[in-house]
Amino acid sequence: MSRARVRWNAQPAERAARAGALRGLRLGGEHLLEVSNQRVPIEEGTLERSGTVTVDEANLDTVVSYDTPxxxxxxxxxxxxxxxxxxxxxxxxxxxxxxxVILDLIAAQVRRSLRG
Structure with a gap:
């Protein structure tokens, strides 16, 4: 009977998955902003131009916002x-x-990162 010993070092996979998730969150946020900008009320374009995507890397969160009064x-x-x-x-x-679509964008980036 033969034996095999496998040691799993999860850190590289976790780092790769996190990097992919961050890229996916950015892409998903940009996608949402683009779609939203096609609907945003427009008179002079100020509201549309104020749209931003912010990714919180520590918490893996994305915020899409508009910054006008x-x-x-x-x-x-x-x-x-x-x-x-x-x-x-x-x-x-x-x-x-x-x-x-946004979830698919995030998942695709995680898969891509894990394929390395």
Whole structure:
């Protein structure tokens, strides 16, 4: 009877998976911002240009946000009238519709990193 001893060093795999997750979070956030920008109310483009993606590497979180004094009001006010294709809830609806795509982007980057 032959024996084999296997030692598993998980650290390289964990580092690779984390690096892939971070890339995926960035790509997913950029995708969400792009889709949301196609819906964001637009008059001069200031709100659209204020959109950013921030990745918190420590917590593996991504935030997509708009930074104008009126961003929240434009997002939440359902009674405002907008140009065709532009709407309130532009970020929320984009996330609802693109959530599966974003998860696929993250998963693909993790798989890619693990293949090394």
């Amino acid at each position: 009126y961003a929240i009001r434009q997002h939440e006010e359902l009674e405002y009238r907008h140009d065709e294709g532009r709407e309130a809830k532009f970020l929320e609806r984009s996330l609802d519709e693109e959530g599966a």
